[in-house]
Amino acid sequence: MxxxxxxxxxxxxxxxxxxxxxxxxxxxxxxxxxxxxxxxxxxxxxxxxxxxxxxxxxAIDTDPPPPGMNEQVRPLAEVTSPGDYLAEPLVGQMVQASGRWIPGDFLIVASRFNDGDEGYWVTGQLRLDTATTGTDQPASLAVAVGWTPTRTAAVAAVDELEAAVAADPDATVALTGRLISDEGPGLPPAGADPQTMTRMSPAALLGQWHDTDGLDVYRAYLTSAEPLGGLEKIHSPAPDEGSTVNxxxxxxxxxxxxxxxxxxxxxxxxxxxxxxxxxxxxxxxxxxxxxxxxxxxxxxxx
Incomplete structure (x- = not known):
């Protein structure tokens, strides 16, 4: 088919x-x-x-510090301890401390501004007494004792303070001042002496201090409310009240x-x-x- x-x-x-x-x-x-x-x-x-x-x-601080808390003078041991970072709400806290100055440790820090004017700070190592620290462990606090517009005046203040300590090395001093966070070490200006300091850093100061074996050091430093050695008072106003919202x-x-x-x-x-x-x-x-x-x-x- x-x-x-x-x-x-x-x-x-x-x-x-x-x-x-x-x-x-x-x-x-x-x-x-x-x-x-x-x-x-x-x-x-x-x-x-x-x-x-x-x-x-x-982000929201449900328990903010009361207004003016930083202006209430508190014992140093209640605020911070050696080696501890200063908590943000406590920056600028007024504290009291007592101890003795260590001879040879009054040092100058440059590039410090005082109410807009550039000058110098004179600093010292305050070896705290047991009444301040609450322990027998030796501890020191870096203290900025005053400001001056010229290096010559800063050197003269160092000589005066060293002479007073040499005359009575065991004299106890009681200080009140504002506690400030460590600024961290910094490099000296170009061409300057390698030991020149332009930042207030207890860690940097420790490198030049004496009698530091077995020593505890506070990370924060103190700006003295009363100037010493014929220096001018350091302008250290109270910090602004922070917002409760981060x-x-x-x-x-x-x-x-x-x-x-x-x-x-x-x-x-x-x-x-x-x-x-x-x-x-x-x-x-x-x-x-x-x-x-x-x-x-x-x-x-x-």
Missing amino acids: NEHSPSGAGVTVAAAPTEVFPPTLREVLLRPWWLGMLGLALVIAGVFAWLGQWQLGS WLNIFYAAEWAVFAGFAFYMWYRLGRDAWEKEVEALEEEAAGTPERGDGTGTATVG
């Missing part, structure tokens, strides 16, 4: 193609793998949210909130990329399937 036979023997007929519908984005995101990834994103976002809440809680912590809290949202965005973005690749692959497969000629996608009757 030929190809025109009514029986249809030997006639090749194209098979009806099976239409494949690409998945929707919702279907892809509801698959077990992406649901698991969503759970991981929830965990990460939860951690970020907790960190943001912690930062927000730290805006830096609030900024960090906002950052953590953004990170939490980014965890969900990354889950959505990765899922969408996977969906787009799957749809693109299906479209390319459908476009590349021949309808006839090689036996693929066709059926032979008879």
